[in-house]
Amino acid sequence: MSSTLKKTSGPKGLPILGNLHQIKIDQLHQYVENWVEEHGEVYQIKLGPTKFTVITNPEIIQKVLKARPDDFLRLQKMDKVLRAEGVHGVFNAEGEDWKVHRRIIAKGLDVKHQQQFFPSIIKTLERFHLKIEGYCERNENYCIQNDLLRFTVDVTSSLVFGEEMNTLEQEGGVIQEHMEKLFPMIFKRINSPFQFHKIYKTKKDKEFDAALLEVDKLINQFIKIGRERIDANPNLKVEPENLLESIIVAAEEENVFSDKEIKGNLLTLLMAGEDTTAHSVAWAIYLLAQYPEIQELLHKEATSVIENSNFLTEYSKITELAYTEAVINESMRLKPVAPLLLMEPAKDVTINNYLFKKGEKLMMNSRYAAVHNDHFTDGNTFKPERWMRKMEHKCPMHNLDAYLPFGSGPRFCPGKNLAMLEMKLILSMIFKNYKIELITKPSEVTEIMAFTMMASNFEIKISKR
Numbered sequence: 001m002s003s004t005l006k007k008t009s010g011p012k013g014l015p016i017l018g019n020l021h022q023i024k025i026d027q028l029h030q031y032v033e034n035w036v037e038e039h040g041e042v043y044q045i046k047l048g049p050t051k052f053t054v055i056t057n058p059e060i061i062q063k064v065l066k067a068r069p070d071d072f073l074r075l076q077k078m079d080k081v082l083r084a085e086g087v088h089g090v091f092n093a094e095g096e097d098w099k100v101h102r103r104i105i106a107k108g109l110d111v112k113h114q115q116q117f118f119p120s121i122i123k124t125l126e127r128f129h130l131k132i133e134g135y136c137e138r139n140e141n142y143c144i145q146n147d148l149l150r151f152t153v154d155v156t157s158s159l160v161f162g163e164e165m166n167t168l169e170q171e172g173g174v175i176q177e178h179m180e181k182l183f184p185m186i187f188k189r190i191n192s193p194f195q196f197h198k199i200y201k202t203k204k205d206k207e208f209d210a211a212l213l214e215v216d217k218l219i220n221q222f223i224k225i226g227r228e229r230i231d232a233n234p235n236l237k238v239e240p241e242n243l244l245e246s247i248i249v250a251a252e253e254e255n256v257f258s259d260k261e262i263k264g265n266l267l268t269l270l271m272a273g274e275d276t277t278a279h280s281v282a283w284a285i286y287l288l289a290q291y292p293e294i295q296e297l298l299h300k301e302a303t304s305v306i307e308n309s310n311f312l313t314e315y316s317k318i319t320e321l322a323y324t325e326a327v328i329n330e331s332m333r334l335k336p337v338a339p340l341l342l343m344e345p346a347k348d349v350t351i352n353n354y355l356f357k358k359g360e361k362l363m364m365n366s367r368y369a370a371v372h373n374d375h376f377t378d379g380n381t382f383k384p385e386r387w388m389r390k391m392e393h394k395c396p397m398h399n400l401d402a403y404l405p406f407g408s409g410p411r412f413c414p415g416k417n418l419a420m421l422e423m424k425l426i427l428s429m430i431f432k433n434y435k436i437e438l439i440t441k442p443s444e445v446t447e448i449m450a451f452t453m454m455a456s457n458f459e460i461k462i463s464k465r
């Protein structure tokens with residue numbers, strides 16, 4: 001059998017460092033993409049002593065993602081790092097354990113709950129609109145990423161905890177400032193061959209510990225309030241009103257979650273829901289600022305759907321924002337915030353004639369194929385119309401198997417609908433009322449990988465129509 005199996009090579013590295021000296025870890029995804037031309041769509045790299053098999057072939061990636069949870073696991077190092085920080089939730093659970101987590105979390109994020117929380121999301125959108133009005137009136141340069149992060153924290157915490165945190169109106173000390181210290185450090189520890197912080201803590205390690213402690217305190221407080229609410233109103237055991245209540249009820253009635261798992265899931269949701277959505281919108285704004293004619297098309301659609309208000313207030317109209325959705329799809333094709341998915345086989349598995357051995361570390365990069373002309377016509381160009389039905393003939397190459405911003409298979413992102421709702425609401429509000437231009441030069445905006453792929457800070461000027 002092994003004679004038919006393909007062999008993989010990769011860029012030559014140094015004995016101990018492997019390829020570490022050739023890369024910047026916060027641009028790892030780009031190095032991985034650049035090496036494909038020379039080494040093929042499946043090849044190996046070494047980060048220190050750790051060997052990774054890089055996969056960029058969309059067919060193999062799809063097969064791996066769909067063969068979960070039985071044949072492939074998330075990288076177990078990720079689980080180790082997350083658990084060491086007390087995070088044990090749906091993202092890093094595996095096997096039967098994962099099935100329980102997934103059922104409860106996916107139910108709390110379903111369309112019914114989304115609809116139920118729509119009024120609270122709209123309140124947050126209204127506050128965001130007021131904040132933008134302030135920037136317009138003062139004619140100030142605007143680093144919109146900060147407020148996008150605050151918007152998504154506010155929405156996620158209202159959906160998950162049933163509490164409106166209103167971070168959009170606060171300056172300093174808000175949960176978002178603690179959260180922003182978590183992702184980069186977790187990503188660094190996952191990719192670092194050595195866990196130096198166990199021996200010596202740098203200033204950044206100490207800041208990370210302090211931020212985690214603050215978030216932990218807040219989550220404990222929410223759990224306490226949630227338990228008190230359920231005790232005071234036993235009806236909530238039958239019809240929980242938010243994810244926190246669903247998780248507490250499941251923990252008590254089905255005896256499935258320990259306190260650690262309750263906390264782990266709440267932290268997972270806060271982390272999974274904040275950066276991903278905020279940075280996806282930031283990337284869309286960065287691209288749109290360079291295409292005034294696309295801003296006009298968004299404005300036209302938003303004006304006809306929203307009519308006299310500043311933003312959408314009817315949940316049922318969200319499906320009418322078809323062009324806005326096309327812009328989001330296109331922006332996530334070029335700038336997916338999760339371009340690297342790290343997995344490992346739970347047993348030896350052969351796919352497309354490659355043998356992936358149990359425990360082998362896999363680094364899957366989906367963006368390489370998503371911007372390649374073999375899969376999308378004019379792959380590197382921002383063309384939202386390729387997602388509109390009547391325009392398909394202009395972009396005949398359109399391989400949805402190569403488009404994976406939310407992952408695929410049984411573990412695809414359960415927050416996709418919520419994220420799409422938030423993104424459509426924000427973009428339609430902005431382009432109904434304003435025009436934007438980039439103050440920072442486009443070439444100075446770089447991709448930074450810190451678990452999610454974010455844009456380096458950029459400034460826009462936002463002006464009223």
Ligand code: HEM
Nearest residue numbers: 090091272273276277280338406407408411412413415419
């Ligand atoms: C634009 C925004 C978002 C993007 C691009 C995104 C992307 C992803 C991706 C790529 C995965 C891995 C999927 C896989 O392994 O196949 C994932 C998993 C996950 N996402 Fe999202 N996500 C977004 C927003 C959200 C939101 C708003 C939430 C919830 C509040 C959320 C919750 C989760 C959870 C819980 C998982 C783990 C699922 C599991 O392992 O079963 N995500 N997301």
